[in-house]
Amino acid sequence: MFGGDEVSAVVIDLGSHTCKAGYAGEDSPKAVFPSAVGSIEHLGSVNDNQFDKVNESLVDSKNGVETIYTEKVNLKRKLYVGTQALGYRRDHMEVLSPFKDGVVTDWDIVDNIWTHTFRERLRIDPTKHPMLLAEPTFGSLHQRERAAELMFENYKVPALFVAKNAVLTSFSYGRFTSLVVDSGGGSTTVAPVLDGFALQKAVATSPIGGEFLTQCMMKSLESKGIVFRPQYSFKKKERSPGEYQVLDFDFPNTTQSYKMYFQRAIAADIKECVCRVPDTPYDEVAYSNIPTMSYELPDGQILEIGSDRFKAPDILFNPFLVQTITGMENSIDSVRLRGLPQMVIDSINVCDVDIRRELFSSILISGGTSLMHQLKERLEKDLIEESPQSARVKVFASSNSIERRYGVWIGGSILASLGSFQQMWFSKPEYEEHGAFYIHRKCD
DSSP: OOSOSSSOOEEEEEOSSEEEEEETTOSSOSEEEESOEEEEEEEOOOOTTSEEEEEEEEEEETTEEEEEEEEOOOEEEEEEOSHHHHHSOOTTOEEEOSEETTEEOOHHHHHHHHHHIIIIIIOOOGGGSOEEEEEOTTOOHHHHHHHHHIIIIISOOSEEEEEEHHHHHHHHTTOSSEEEEEEOSSOEEEEEEETTEEOGGGOEEESOSHHHHHHHHHHHHHTTTOOOOOGGGEEEEEEETTEEEEEEOOOTTOOHHHHHHHHHHHHHHHHHHHOBOOSSOOOTTTTTTOOOEEEEOTTSOEEEEOTHHHHHHHTTTOGGGGGGSTTOTTSSOTTTOOOHHHHHHHHHHHSOHHHHHHHHTOEEEESGGGGSBTHHHHHHHHHHHHSOTTOOOOEEOOSSHHHHHTHHHHHHHHHHTOGGGGGGOEEHHHHHHHOGGGHHHHOO
16 A cells, blocks of 8 residues: 555656646646756866877877877756746756657656656655656657656655556546547647557547647747747836836847747747637638737737637648648648547547447547637537537536646546555566566556
8 A cells, every 4th residue: 555645646747848746636736837948058077087089190290199189078967947947047048848749858857857846846755655657648668667767766766657648537537438639738649548548559649739839829920020029038117107118138148949938938828818719610711800809918019819819729620721821831741630520530430349439429628728719619510520420429628727737637636546546556666576667567
């Protein structure tokens, strides 16, 4: 028994956009902060051992043989994790993500994120708490083993469990069999869950997620002459009541990635405030005279956003629209990508005939991107039109934005607090006896 009343398990959902962490049994995560980190490379001290012989006895001189040495470059990287650390502008600081196409490519960043979670946010001793980690539904076996190694070797956790995102989302809705549509920051995933297990053969993924839609919105507005000024680059000074003067700051050593990070944050807020999924497929002519909505940028500019607030969200349903946005034409292969309704139908058709009716009637949507207005209604409408007549299509979406945004974490919180689950932990003695690969038997 690892998770009890005295020592509760810790649930961590490290997504491509944000990291969510907290205690099992609670309604929402205690810590939510960006998965991206700041990075500054420092030139380390060089000693006599950090020289390499590259060529010996090749250069002749009058007094004998001249030997050429080159210096090894010794770069040390300092990472800044968390909202406040990332928000403080520093010279030469790059913004990096540990993920590429939904897969972890930099475990050093992941290690620093977990350390920040334990020390600064939850303030716990990881050696005393079992850990439940959420992993991408399409995650590889190697990724799972690497996570287990880090947890047991670096943090000495007493027990570990790794669960698929789709399974945890299904649990958060109180269902064991469902079709989960998870649209997050980095990607959109459709995965059938049968009796608490994700059917890997039927998982469908798309690189179109919240961050991609944000980029589309930003490029579309920039093509119309709108300039996004990061908040660190100016200061508003009140000249008289209600009248402000904008003072610009010049920081020549600010990296392009840091500037882009804050520009995307502004575009993301615009997307969340004004965007709405259109009731019908987007048409340039039909939406050209649509009423505009106002949005005030941090520097005081007032934007009037018209058809763009319908165009960007509809890319989820019609990826070909990317080709009509200036600067995004070559960002993805939109010809081969499927829209969200087609991904759902294709995923269900891969499954056995016996469970297709049940999956059509139990479609669950979750993730931050799913919070866009009218997404549930549009998906249900398109599926009813495109699915077989015998199918009874029903799409479920929590009316609580916190439950929908943090559905994966909430599912993990429910699972790790169940009494019947406590015997399923992958314990440290088992890891020491069998190795990291044994986690596949414990967390299938």
